[in-house]
Amino acid sequence: MPANSPTPDEETIDQVTGAWWVYQLRRGHRFSTDDVVAGWTAGSKRPDARRLIDLGAGIGSVGLMTLHFMDPEATTVFVEAQATSHALCRKSIEHNQLQHRVELRLGDLRDESLTPESGRYDLVTGSPPYMPVAKGVISPHPQRAACRAELRGNVFDYCTTAARLMKADGTFVMVHSARDPRPEQAITAAGLVLNERRDIVFRAGQSPTIAVFTCSFSGDRHDADPLVLREYDGTWAPDRLMLRRSMGFMD
Numbered sequence: 001m002p003a004n005s006p007t008p009d010e011e012t013i014d015q016v017t018g019a020w021w022v023y024q025l026r027r028g029h030r031f032s033t034d035d036v037v038a039g040w041t042a043g044s045k046r047p048d049a050r051r052l053i054d055l056g057a058g059i060g061s062v063g064l065m066t067l068h069f070m071d072p073e074a075t076t077v078f079v080e081a082q083a084t085s086h087a088l089c090r091k092s093i094e095h096n097q098l099q100h101r102v103e104l105r106l107g108d109l110r111d112e113s114l115t116p117e118s119g120r121y122d123l124v125t126g127s128p129p130y131m132p133v134a135k136g137v138i139s140p141h142p143q144r145a146a147c148r149a150e151l152r153g154n155v156f157d158y159c160t161t162a163a164r165l166m167k168a169d170g171t172f173v174m175v176h177s178a179r180d181p182r183p184e185q186a187i188t189a190a191g192l193v194l195n196e197r198r199d200i201v202f203r204a205g206q207s208p209t210i211a212v213f214t215c216s217f218s219g220d221r222h223d224a225d226p227l228v229l230r231e232y233d234g235t236w237a238p239d240r241l242m243l244r245r246s247m248g249f250m251d
Contacts, residue, residue, distance in 0.1 A: 011088070013095070016061050017068040018248020022092040024059050029085065031061035034127060034175045034210055037200050037227065039065025040243055041212045042125045042173040049122035052076035053165055055109045055158055056126055060089035060102075062175075065247060066125055067101065077103045079115060109161050110153050117165070124162040126174040128155045155182050159190035162215075171216050178211040187215050198224040204232045 013021050016031060024030045039062050047069050054063035057078035067076050080086045086106045093102045107114040155176055162172040172192060176183040178199050187194045192215040199208035208226060227239040 013092075015249075016064055016247070018250075020064050020068065020092075020096045020098075022059050022061055022064065023088045023095070025084070025088070029058065031059065033200070033202070033229065035061040036065060036243055036247070037198075037210070037212050038062050038125060038127055038173060038175040039068070040246055041198065041214060042066040042123060042171075043069025044246075045173060045214055046123045046171045047071075049171075050074050051121050052123045052125070053115070053121045054078050054125045055161055056080060056128060056153075057089060057104075058082070058085045058127070060092050062125055062127055063102070064092070064096075064098075066123070067098075068247060072101075075101050075103070077105060077115070079105050079107065079109050081106065081108045108153070110157050112164070115161070115165060119165070119167055121165045122167055122170055124165055124170065124172045126158040126162060126172070128153070128158045128174060128176055130177045130180065154186075155180075156186040156189060159186040159192060159215075163190040163192055163217075166217070168217060171214065173212065173214050175210055175212050178208040183211070183213055187213065192217060193219055194221050195219050196222060196224050199226040201226045201228045203230040203234065204228050204237065 010025055011023050012026050013023050015021050022031065043066050049070060050073065052066060052074060053076060054066065057063050057080040060078055063076055063078050067074065078089060080089060083106065086104065090104055093099060093104065105114055158174060166172060184194060194213060194215055196214040198212045200210045200212065201208050228237045229240040231237050
């Protein structure tokens with residue numbers, strides 16, 4: 001077994017859509033609400049996309065949830081630099097028998113030689129890490145560290161790479177901290193237009209902690225109403241139930 005491959009007793013296999021599952025580490029990075037809202041937004045905005053790419057794909061959760069909304073002929077590329085996450089993703093793609101639709105590339109998203117096909121993608125997705133290296137404690141767990149801290153690029157790098165890869169009428173969707181001003185700065189710096197920001201409220205009455213940003217090369221900005229995931233009493237809100245149904249889960 002390769003050194004970066006987890007042993008089976010460290011893994012769980014968990015459902016991300018009605019039909020597809022992902023392998024993830026029991027004590028490592030695991031997919032979250034951030035991934036769900038990014039995948040749902042991307043899939044809802046561009047269900048017509050035929051060529052997709054997910055930057056910093058991790059274990060593949062955002063990419064798979066986005067692909068869930070596409071027609072069967074749509075294909076996608078997953079770019080990931082962290083070896084353990086890449087290995088888990090490969091195992092998931094094989095488990096779901098999606099080798100004909102998903103291409104995996106191991107490497108840094110900032111390396112243009114890894115993705116030389118500029119201007120070719122209908123839909124680009126990304127979930128950049130939120131934490132600057134200088135502003136937090138880096139996890140000793142290498143997989144967690146890579147997902148949370150900006151060890152291989154930040155939101156500016158994601159936006160720059162997305163803009164290079166998108167078709168003229170392409171769309172870029174990413175999830176990031178709602179409290180960080182950099183996502184909107186990075187979108188502008190990359191020559192993109194922020195068409196929609198949607199804040200995500202984890203519990204009614206609380207401030208949003210994450211937001212999903214939808215961008216293109218043109219158009220105007222029209223922000224969407226926040227998604228509220230839990231009611232004041234902690235029960236699932238209608239938006240949370242809607243997300244589950246859209247991913248193919250039955251209530």
